[in-house]
Amino acid sequence: MSNPRIVRPYGDTTGDGMVQVSFTLPVAHDKRAEGAAAQLASKMGLDPVMVVHAKQIGTSHTFFVVYGAAKHLVNLDEVQVVERDYPLLTSKEVNDAVKENLGRKLVVVGACIGTDAHTVGIDAICNIKGFAGEKGLEYYRELRVVNLGAQVPVPDLVNRAVDEGADAVLVSQVVTQRDAHLHNTREMSAAFREAFGPQDRPLLIVGGPRFDEMMAGELGVDRIFSRGTTPGDVASYLVHALASDVKEPVG
Structure with missing residues (x-):
């Protein structure tokens, strides 16, 4: 029986792990730059990876958006946050x-x-x-x-x-x-x-x-x-x- 407290990102279908990530690399935009963006995303644990957007910024930087599947799972019981521990007053x-x-x-x-x-x-x-x-x-x-x-x-x-x-x-x-x-x-x-x-x-x-x-x-x-x-x-x-x-x- 699956544990509903264990979750993966959702993109196109439930549990497919798809995430979108954006970042800038200090390289001019060309095919090699897009390859570098894909390689970086792969090293971040995304597989497969698609470079869905690339825009040159100035003369030597490029902004990327990549889309790919993350393999990691999240256990909601292990998530730590600061909950509001006081009543919300008027x-x-x-x-x-x-x-x-x-x-x-x-x-x-x-x-x-x-x-x-x-x-x-x-x-x-x-x-x-x-x-x-x-x-x-x-x-x-x-x-x-x-x-x-x-x-x-x-x-x-x-x-x-x-x-x-x-x-x-x-x-x-x-x-x-x-x-x-x-x-x-x-x-x-x-x-x-x-x-x-x-x-x-x-x-x-x-x-x-x-x-x-x-x-x-x-x-x-x-x-x-x-x-x-x-x-x-x-x-x-x-x-x-x-x-x-x-x-x-x-x-």
């Missing part, structure tokens, strides 16, 4: 919880740190216009939100968190070249470790499309949010974490 429920548990406004400081100038993520969470049909954190009457914007040096973020009496610090990182998002996050968590005692520091939350949500402890932050996160996700987590004093050791 804005009214968030406001009521903050009022009851804190007796004052919850202070959130947000920023893009380092050289990252992409504010679309932090703005989507913080600004009142929000994201995906949800109002941002500025909409919540019991939250006071300070959005510092782009390219904020880590020392400035720490100082502003101190000045504002921040309960939580939200950092968005979109630029990922050479793992810049990881380096910046580690720098930030180390700076907060030096500036605050373990029980005094604000919650440290980072988000961005390339983060692995399993790396929170390794990066020294309390929570990582990846793509698809809405303001309601973040607001509900803030209430949960501050009410239960959920803080991971930084470092």
